[in-house]
Amino acid sequence: MKQLLTFLLMCLLTTAWAQTPQSNLNDKAKLMGTLIDSLTHKPIPYASVALMAGEKTINGCLTDEAGVFELTGLSEGSYTLQITGLGYRPQLIPNLIINRSTNVSALGIVQLSSSAQLLKSVDVVGQAPLIEHQIDKVVYHADKDIGAATGDGADVLRRAPQVTVDVDGTPSLRGSSALRLLINGKPSGLMGNQAADVLRSIPASQIKSVEIITSPASQYDAEGTAGIINIILKRKTIEGVNASLDAVLGSLRSIGNANVTYQRKRLTLVGNIGGNKLWHQVSKGSFSRTDNRFNTQTQQSGSQNDTRYAGNGNIGVELDLSKKSTLMMTLRGNTSVNETNGTGHTQYRAPQETNAISSTIKQWGSDYSVDWITDFRQKLRREGEEISFSTQYSHNEGQPNYQTRLNYEQGALWAERSKGKNNWTEKTAQFDYTLPWKKGSLAMGAKIIYRQLNTQRDVYQLDETLVSEQLNAERSNKLSYEQTVGAFYATTNHTLSDLLSLKLGLRYEFTQLExxxxxxxxxxxxxxxxxxxxxxxxxxxxxxxxxxxxxxxxNKRLQRPGIGYLNPFLSASNPFYRSQGDPSIKPELTDQIELAYSQSKNKYNLNVATYYRLTRQLIERYTRLSLNTLKVIDSTSSQTVVATDTYGNIGVLTSWGVNLFGSFNLSSQWSLRSSINLSTYQLSLQKGYTDLITQTGVQGSINGGTQYQFKKGLSVELSGVCNTPRRNPQGWNNHFSFFSINIRKQLSSKKGYWQLNIVEPFQGIKTFRTEVEGEGFYQTSARFSPFRAFNLSFNLNIGKEIKRQNRGSKINNDDLK
Structure with a gap:
């Protein structure tokens, strides 16, 4: 393996040296240009460019990742340039004169129109493509899907191909949650929390598109064994002042958002503010466990009431320092407040005792995060040659708290309270350089990330009044954690022929944590x-x-364990259930081979991808039972069987999978789409975890929909999602499905719309079940949650949009599980 890696590195370096442009390669002329999308003004990579003399092809190439093409060694004459790109209308440029005396003929910018666009000047009723397949990713254009206009980021991802989202809002890619979630190519200060929290902070109406990258190249961080999901937010660049308003009034939650943009010559200012509120939601649950090891039985039932408020905002400045240099600065923030109140009843049966216990629990907390991002880009002499330098500072603080009380039927009482504080800081610096050459390009860069986390948990034992308390030093905890990641990468693109291209890359990452x-x-x-x-x-x-x-x-990737996996603090807000990290966990390593085929025509798009993935040192959560002595307030003790969740490198996971996607335009007004994902779960346990119940099987998901566009701005969409139960080392959890109806009416000014969204009109309460089996025990749980929802949305845009080159940040901190 080391010999192979050494050989690849030598190929990269020698190819870069050999391919670097030299002066006076020949005395013939050459033709240069750049292809961009006519709507988004983004570069079009890997499009075919052919120079024709009559019906004979004289020369040709593929565009590089920046959309740049270069044809060299040309003789004088009149030619026709033929340009074709996947998903775009072919374009011919006739009577193109090549004159050797000018040496270089520069076409400049050439715009291609999407093959799905109907070039009409009156009442365009046609539909632009919802899913776009590019060389290294799949792009889901959420802003073109009327069903993705309400809810939050999790609701949008549920409609994206290859992605599944469980009932808690946690996303998975190809059956694995070991993915990296980015916003506009960058992480958020909220990333120290769960991905579900990040998605809840993003209004669906602000999401422009979702990029799904299953095999990231070397310029991306190596973290995320399943791949990368990059959420692109809407952004308008206009002359003067532009504003947009979005509001959703719903039966389960409400959302509001406002954007303002100002542009004057070289200066652009962007501002956004929004918020959402989860209305009081009452859900019920049940739990049952049979334990043959300690000969106990546990039955639980209860209910909880959830409330959540959240706000977000950002301000940005873009300044063109010159024609070739740009400076961008962005400050964004998020904040949230949440509270859960629950009650429950437990029947616990053991050989020596039987207890009936009533309980109350309150969990509450708040957090905020800020990100400060700076990007500088400088274009150099050659077309497509560029250097960039980016920095990012992120900070997150949270205050999680809980209070629990148990009342035994014998009159005994147990109660405790916990007060917590989290402080997370992340600093990033990154340098990138891009150099195009004849039929190829070179990209290289370096990056360093420093992370620091301080947490504190103070646990107090309470008396009968729930007022007097005493610190429990054995349960309280302080954690100080630092992590440094350094990386270097190099990638080369090679156009081997008119229809064949090769990309090689190598990345090295060094990690130190303490x-x-x-x-x-x-x-x-x-x-x-x-x-x-x-x-x-x-x-x-x-x-x-x-x-x-x-x-x-x-490609090869890794998944570093996050601090929640490493922290040995014993969290026990429920005396019958505890969780604890393991500081000895190592990163998991994954090798993946993917074969993908795509075909695009005016009336349909088809994509089929198969893959093989081998993950060593797999990080998974597992459950084990143990006896625990519970000290109640009257100084007596009660022994109970406790389930403890923890994490470990439990073995090797082998997975085969297939992803199918198709979209069909039955007419200019009616379209269909469907996505199917299937993967195997084959786990081989390593020493120390053989008491777990090895699970094998197949898991998958399907989503699809149909949309019809009537005249006068009226659209109707029906869609549905179904996820099979997800496998884990000890069972399965969370079968998930839903059905929705969307009706949208465009405003007469064509600058906004009204929309009615109905989710699960025929089922008000949905049931979510989980099954766990371990050494000597079997347990099941069910949650009954309100799911039927009615949402009324309103959107209004003010101002005239113009098109301008995209200037995304280079920073992608996609590296924590």
Whole structure:
């Protein structure tokens, strides 16, 4: 393996040296230009460019990732330039004069129109493509899906191909939640929390598109064994002042958002503010466990009431320092307040005792996060040559709290309270350089990330009045944690022929982490240091007929354990259930091979991808039972069987999978779409975890919909999602499905719309079940949650949009599980 990696690195360096442009290669002329999308003004990579003399092809190439093409060694004469790109209308440029005396003929910018656009000047009723398949990713254009206009980020991802989202809002890609979630190509200060919290903070109406990258190239962080999901937010660049308003009034939650943009010559100012509120929602649940090891039985039932408020905002400045240099600065923030009140009843049966216990629990907290991002880009002399420098500072603070009380039927009482504080800081610096050459390009860069986390949990034992309290030093905890990640990468693109291209990449990442956890007399110190090489190889073959492509990709990635997986603090807000991290967990490593085929025509798009994925040192959560002595307030003790969840490198996971997607335009007004994802789960347990119940099987998801556009701005959409139960080392959880209806009416000014969204009109309460089986025990749980929803949305845009080059940040901190 080391010999292979060394060979790839030598190929990258020698190819870069050999391909670097030299002066006076020949005395013939050359033709240069750049292809961009006529709507988005984004570069079009890997489009076919052919220079024709009559019906004979004289020369040709594929555009690089920046949309740049270059044809060299040309003789004088009159030619026709033929341009074709996947998903775009072919374009011919006739009577193109090549004159050797000018040496270089520059076409400049060439715009291509989407093949799905209907070029009419009156009442365009046609439909633009919802899903776009590019060389290294799939793009879901959420702003063109009327069903994705209400809710939050999780609701949008449920409609995206290859993505599944469970009832709690946690996304998975190809059956694995080990993915990286980015916003506009960058992480958020909220990333220290769960992905579900990040998605809840994003209004659906603000999402422009979702990029799904299943085999990321070397310029991306190696973190995220399942891949990367990049959420692109809407952004308007206009002359003068532009504003937009979005509001959703719903039966389960309400959302509001406002945007303002100002542009004057070289200066652009952007501002956004929004908020959402989850109305009081009451859900019920049940739990049952049979334990043959300790000969106990536990039955629980209860209900809880959830409330949540959240706000977000950002301000941005873009300044063109010159024609070739740009400076961008963005400040964004999020804040939320949440509260859960629950009651329950437990029947606990053991050989020596039987207890009936009533309980109350209150969980509440708040958090806020800020991100400060700076990007500088400088274009150099060659077309497409560029350097960039980016920095990012992120900070997050949270205050999680809980209070629990148990009342035994014998009159005994147990109660405790916990007060917590989290403080997370992340600093990033990154440098990138891009150099195009004849039939290829080179990109290289370096990056460093420093993270620091301090947490504190103070646990108090309460008396009967729930007022007097005493600190429980054994349960209280302080944690100090630092992590440093350094990375270097290089990638090369090669156009081997008119229809064949090759991309090679190599990335090295070094990781060092250390932490100290303090709890009474327990002082565990954990320290890890490791370095990894991550090769990337992609070969793409384009076929002239029907805009077909075939792509074969190999890459290697890793998944570092997040602090929640490492922290040894014992969290026990429920005395019958505890969770604890393991500081000895190592990163999981994944090798993946993917073969993908796509075909695009005016009336349909088809994509089929198959993959093989092998994950070593798999990180998974598992449950084990143990006896625990519970000290109640009257100084007596009660022994109970406690379930403890923790994490470990439990074994090797092998997965085969297939992704199918198709969209069909039955007419200019009526379209259909469907996506099917299937994958296997084959787990081999390693020593120390053989008491777990090995699970094998198939899991998958399907989503689809149909949309019809009537005249006068009226649209109707029906859609549905169904996820099979997700496998885990000890069972399965969360079968999930829903059905929705969307009716949208465009305003007469065509600058906004009204929309009615109905979710699960025929089922008010949905049931979500989980099954866990371990050594000597079997348990099931069910949650009954309100799901039927009625949402009325309003959107209004003010101002005239113009098109301008996209200037996204280079920072992608996609590296924590």
């Amino acid at each position: 932490g100290l956890s303090v709890s009474a007399q327990y002082y565990p110190v954990f320290y890890q240091k490791y370095g990894n090489l991550f090769p990337y190889i992609a070969l793409m073959r384009r076929f002239k007929k029907h805009d077909q492509t075939l792509r074969l990709v190999y």
